[in-house]
Amino acid sequence: MEQNKLVGLNKEQHANTKISLVNPLTHLADQHMLPVVVHEFVVAGAEFPLVFIKNADTELYQPVVLLGLSAKQNLFLKDGNWQAMYVPRVARSYPLVLVQAEQDSDRLIVAIDESSAHVNDTEGQPLFNADGSESEFLIARKQQMAEFVDFSQLTRGFTEKLKGLDLFKEQVLTLTIDGEQRNINGIHLIDEKKLNELSAEQFLELRTSGFLTAIYAHLMSLQHTQKLVLKLAPQPQA
Numbered sequence: 001m002e003q004n005k006l007v008g009l010n011k012e013q014h015a016n017t018k019i020s021l022v023n024p025l026t027h028l029a030d031q032h033m034l035p036v037v038v039h040e041f042v043v044a045g046a047e048f049p050l051v052f053i054k055n056a057d058t059e060l061y062q063p064v065v066l067l068g069l070s071a072k073q074n075l076f077l078k079d080g081n082w083q084a085m086y087v088p089r090v091a092r093s094y095p096l097v098l099v100q101a102e103q104d105s106d107r108l109i110v111a112i113d114e115s116s117a118h119v120n121d122t123e124g125q126p127l128f129n130a131d132g133s134e135s136e137f138l139i140a141r142k143q144q145m146a147e148f149v150d151f152s153q154l155t156r157g158f159t160e161k162l163k164g165l166d167l168f169k170e171q172v173l174t175l176t177i178d179g180e181q182r183n184i185n186g187i188h189l190i191d192e193k194k195l196n197e198l199s200a201e202q203f204l205e206l207r208t209s210g211f212l213t214a215i216y217a218h219l220m221s222l223q224h225t226q227k228l229v230l231k232l233a234p235q236p237q238a
Contacts, residue, residue, distance in 0.1 A: 005115040006099060011132050014112065019095065019137070020124035023080040025087065027094050027116065032068035034088045037151035038158045041214040045221030047084050048076075049228065052159070052168060052188040061159040061168060061188060063218070066228065069175065069184060075231040089148050093141045095119055098149065108149065110142060158211055165202060167194050175229050189222070190215055 007013070028034070033053070036044050041063070044050060048065035055062065065088060067074045076083045095116035101107040112119060112127075125137040134142075162168060169191040173184040195215065198206075206212050 004113050006097065006111040007114050008099075009096070009110045009112050009127070011128050011134075015128050015132065016121045017112070017127050018120055018122065018124035019127065020118045020120060022118075022124075024094075024118065025077060025082045025091060026080045026118075028067070028074055028082075028091055029077055030072040030074065032071055032073045033064040033066050035090050035152075036063050036065050036088050037148065038063070038155040038211075038214045039151050040086075040089055041217040041221075043086050044088055045217040045224075047086050047224065048221065049225045050218050050221040052190075053186060054168075054170075054188055060156070061163060063155065063159070066225070069177070069182065069228050069232065075228055089144070089151070093145050093148075096138075096141050096145065098145050110145070158209075158214065161206070161209065161211065162190065162215075165194075165198065167191055169194075173225060175225065177229055177232055190218055192219060 036050065041050060044065050048067065050063060050065050052061045052063050054060070067076050069075075095113040095118050097111050097113065098108040099111045101109045118124070126135050127138045129135055167190050168188045171187050171189045173187055175182050175184065206215070
């Protein structure tokens, strides 16, 4: 797989650059999980197992959807086509991405992955108009990325609240695949027992914060883990 070549977007350098929207999610072929924000728990949790991973350095929790059961395995992408109704927000803007303007800087700039097969000068959506102004496509993508940053900050508040209430538990997911047991480590779930043991005041605070819907969406999404196992099963011959 070619190394990413991220270049800051520039109206002179990328005046003729276009983004092809044919099979736009092929860059996810080796992604077995994707980060999601709390705002998409209900829709993402309707199709994918939604769990949390913990950053060992920062102690922060990140919600993710599981797309596969081992590293670099995406069971929702087949022959370049996305095999699900929902596309997580984090994947929608590529090959446009937000990057730090400088190391350790809070300022973000729009960059483009020039190594992507979707980037060309002939076919697709233009990034700039003939007069050098941003195209409607680029404006919409930038808005989409800015929303994701805002939602990510709110999601940080959500996970910090759950952490403060000691609601996370580490869980080894044990699945039976082709008659053999496979363990998936490094997964954290919300502890339903501790959730039910919260005081009325703590529970009310989660409800008024709008977090309860996301919590239950997470817990209900775990049933989809079996869907990943079924996707691994050999398909019957026609």
